[in-house]
Amino acid sequence: MKRVLVAGATGYLGRYVVTALKNHEFYTKVLVRHPDKLSQRGKFLAPSIPNADEVVIGDITKRETLKHICNNIDYVFSSVGITTQKDRLTFNDVDFQGNLNLLKEAEHSHVDKFMYIHVYLDDDLKEAGPLIEAKKRFVKALIESNVDHIIVRPTGYFSDLTQFLKMAKKGRVYLIGDGKTRINPIHGEDLARFCIQSFSEENQTLDIGGPEILTYEQIAYLAFDVFNQKKQIVHIPVGFLKPASVGLKLVSKHYYGLYRFFMNVMTNNVIAPMYGNHKIKNYFNDIV
Numbered sequence: 350m351k352r353v354l355v356a357g358a359t360g361y362l363g364r365y366v367v368t369a370l371k372n373h374e375f376y377t378k379v380l381v382r383h384p385d386k387l388s389q390r391g392k393f394l395a396p397s398i399p400n401a402d403e404v405v406i407g408d409i410t411k412r413e414t415l416k417h418i419c420n421n422i423d424y425v426f427s428s429v430g431i432t433t434q435k436d437r438l439t440f441n442d443v444d445f446q447g448n449l450n451l452l453k454e455a456e457h458s459h460v461d462k463f464m465y466i467h468v469y470l471d472d473d474l475k476e477a478g479p480l481i482e483a484k485k486r487f488v489k490a491l492i493e494s495n496v497d498h499i500i501v502r503p504t505g506y507f508s509d510l511t512q513f514l515k516m517a518k519k520g521r522v523y524l525i526g527d528g529k530t531r532i533n534p535i536h537g538e539d540l541a542r543f544c545i546q547s548f549s550e551e552n553q554t555l556d557i558g559g560p561e562i563l564t565y566e567q568i569a570y571l572a573f574d575v576f577n578q579k580k581q582i583v584h585i586p587v588g589f590l591k592p593a594s595v596g597l598k599l600v601s602k603h604y605y606g607l608y609r610f611f612m613n614v615m616t617n618n619v620i621a622p623m624y625g626n627h628k629i630k631n632y633f634n635d636i637v
């Protein structure tokens with residue numbers, strides 16, 4: 350029985366990963382900051398966390414809380430990163446240094462493999478922004494480490510598409526540009542299954558997306574259909590947002606990082622090899 354440490358277990362993807370690991374009878378140890386979340390339902394239809402074999406309470410940014418956490422562990426899985434958390438930590442603190450702290454422990458305990466959830470984006474992006482830069486720095490350190498790496502680069506998660514539902518419910522969906530940019534987003538359950546299958550890989554970077562390639566305009570239409578709403582789409586010209594981007598960069602690196610990430614995803618096609626069964630239309634119907 351392989352022993353897996355899951356960091357990020359209370360998040361959207363982490364919950365599906367712990368569930369899939371338990372279903373496949375892996376020994377599962379979870380690192381959590383807030384143990385009360387273990388008994389709470391997940392957001393965006395993500396499942397409750399099944400009983401883990403071991404729970405460690407710690408914070409990836411505090412190295413002392415991670416001491417010996419990887420002892421007797423075969424595989425480390427980390428989907429830790431800043432998404433919507435508001436705890437004053439920076440992308441550098443969490444996405445880079447936090448994951449690096451965990452990697453040091455993994456090296457120290459000679460784990461077999463470290464699987465890291467990165468993000469699928471064009472490597473030649475002109476302005477990746479601080480979120481992606483922090484992740485890229487960690488990926489470089491992971492590849493250079495003496496632990497076998499599996500880097501998974503997913504497109505976008507279904508959880509993020511709920512923003513379209515929120516807007517559609519209010520009767521108006523705002524899109525950046527002409528709405529013709531395409532993406533194949535992936536459901537957490539499909540991605541978790543892919544991750545667990547991929548533990549058999551060695552030193553690989555794996556790009557992955559869901560089974561449907563849609564434009565943002567098509568996703569907006571699917572969201573309107575759920576509410577039987579008149580379709581009203583407002584297109585925001587990309588150039589209109591440029592001054593806001595300059596201002597944000599000066600005022601808040603955190604919000605600039607999130608904004609830059611959002612802009613990169615909305616204005617570049619994000620299409621990776623297709624995987625999974627979950628369809629966006631069904632997800633939208635289930636969640637409302």
Ligand SMILES: NC(=O)c1ccc[n+]([C@@H]2O[C@H](COP(=O)([O-])OP(=O)(O)OC[C@H]3O[C@@H](n4cnc5c(N)ncnc54)[C@H](OP(=O)(O)O)[C@@H]3O)[C@@H](O)[C@H]2O)c1
Nearest residue numbers: 357358359360361362382408409428429430432468505506
């Ligand atoms: N959303 C997308 O479309 C998308 C696409 C591609 C890649 N990704 C990447 O995939 C990863 C997972 O995304 P997600 O949607 O599952 O994120 P999420 O729901 O926000 O989950 C993040 C997890 O990381 C944990 N975490 C954050 N800071 C921590 C710290 N200092 N110490 C220990 N744990 C910490 C959170 O714990 P708490 O519950 O305590 O906050 C949570 O369990 C992220 O790195 C994200 O950038 C996301």
